[in-house]
Every structure is written in C-alpha cells, then in structure tokens.
Amino acid sequence: MILFFGVRPGKTRTHNLEGVTCPYCNTKGQMSASSTPSFVHLFWIPVYRLGTNLIAECTHCKRGFYKEEFTPEMKQVVAENIRK
Template identity: 50%
Template sequence: MHGVRCGYCNQQDTLSAREQPNYFHLFWIPLFKIGTSRYAECSHCKRVYSKEEFPTEMKKALSKT
C-alpha cells in the first residue's frame, strides 16, 4: 500500500494487502469456498494486521484500489 506506514516498525510503503479464500474441507479435500480473509503484512517486520486491526490510513488506501 503506497504511502501507508506500518504501525509497529514505522516503515513506509512496506505493507501489502492480501486475501485468502477459506474452504469447507471433507477429509482434507476442499469442497467449496465459505469466505475470504483479508489481512495486511509488513515486509520489514513481518507484522500481520487482520481486517479488524486496519487503521483508517490503511482503510483509505485499500478503498482507492
């Protein structure tokens, strides 16, 4: 995310937003998608922010994309 600082290590432009699909499994076989998890990770300190932890600066940057 351009122009956003990590709240933990204070580095700018190191956060990347990710989406991970969640599937229902039956005996380790994914059958169908039941949802999606969103998170951001800092490439410098490896801190992971869940969607609920996003500060307003991150939310604004994500809404622009």
Template identity: 30%
Template sequence: MIFYGTNSSRLKDGQINNVTCPNCENQTSMTYSVFGKYAYIYWIPIFPLGKVNVLECNSCKRTFKLKELPEQIKHKFELEKHRGIPILHFSGLAIIVLAIAFFAYSGSKNKELDAKYIQAPAIGDVYSVLSDTNGQYTTMKVTGVTNDSVFVVYNDYEIDKRSAIYKIDKKENYTVYESGYTKQEILSLYADKTIYEIDRE
C-alpha cells in the same frame, strides 16, 4: 458420501505504500492479498461466501487482517481497485440452475409427446399406470388398435416406486390375457392420471 466444505482462491495481490506499521511503527509499505471464499460440493464452487483481506508489513513481516489495521491503512486499501467476485465461484450454482431448467424443459416436452401419443395410440406403446392395488405402479403394452378400440396386455408385475417402473418393463413380463378399451376410456384414464406416462420407441 457427499464431499462439501469451504475453500478460497486468490483474487488479487498488490501493495500499499507510505504507511505506518502498527507493529514495528516503521514508515513502510504493505503487501496485500485478497482471497475469495466459496462453498463447494465435490470441489465444484457453488456460491461465494465473501472476501478475506490479508496484509503483510514489508519491514517486520507481521501479517494482519484488514479489520486489525488503523483507519489510514484501511482507507488506502479501499482506494485500490479490487475485482468483484469471480464468476467461477458461481459455477456450481449455474450448473444446478441449468440442470433444473433442462429437466423442466424435458418434462414439458415429454408431456407434449404423451398428449400426442394418447390421441393416436400405436402398437408397442407402453403406458405407465397407477395400479388400483394400494398405490402400486405397473405398465400395459398396446397390442392392437382399431377405429374406436385399444387392446393392451398388462404387465405381470407391480412396483412401489414410480421412478423404478423401468425395472419391470420387460418383454417377458407381458403374459396376462389381452384387455380392450375404447379410445375414449383410454383418454379418460390419461385425464385422471391413471395413465401418467407413455413410452413409444
């Protein structure tokens, strides 16, 4: 279950002097509070939703939203210095942006390593492979390397989700007979994305 919603935090309190309350009509002062509204997911603020200004007459204690008050009071309120939107209200958005940047960088580095590993195969390398069987995924493990050939053993199992390939990459699943490829064939399989990922311990 995803917990999400809106909330607010108090940004500033202050007071406006020498104003006429529209309710009690006394010449008085008003206390105000500025609240910043924000959307959250799992109680982490994601982005701001604006501000709410609440004023209270110090004589009759009636509360007002700013838009309910006369222009004179609005003008005095606007002369007060109000803080901008707190950075905290963007914290969730910042986390999301950082996570995207991290995964993009990590993916880029993994691609660089894959390109390096495919050029110099090593015993124990595990190639994630798009199978010929109805878009299934499997793996093959490098068991031998010569000057121009690469020998592999295919995984006994296939899986229908690329992201779940780790579930079948187990030592006991490599019992099928050994196959041989030229290094050029391995490079071609990588180039056409049949081999799409390489894991080297």
C-alpha cells in the same frame, strides 16, 4: 448418488499498499495486503462466495495485521485498490 460439497479457499491475491505506514515499526511504503476469498463448492466447482479474508503484512518488520486491526489509512488504500 454421492454429492461432493464443502468450503474451499480461492486464489490469494497480494497487493502493495503504497504510501501506508506500518503502525508497529513506523516504516512507510513497506506494507502489502493479501485477500483470499472463500467459496462453497459443489463437485469442486465454486458456487457461492462466502466472504474474503484480508491480512496485511509489513515486509520490513514482518508484523501481520488482521482486518480488525487495520488503521484508517490501511482501510482507505484497501478500499481503493483491492475491492475494485
């Protein structure tokens, strides 16, 4: 019997981070965050969620920020809006 399994990314969701200031260019209201879940799949059917990849980007200066680089302001808005 052949068994197809592995890890794949899910759908990427993008949200605007209203009122958040970019720590690089100090522009307010231009930040967006993208979240991409990772799933273990069996026969291409998602079975278990491994985690979520969070990345924020300033649409003004195009600077990207990983989850470890988020400011407290970014963390608060992400917790309120994305993690519902």
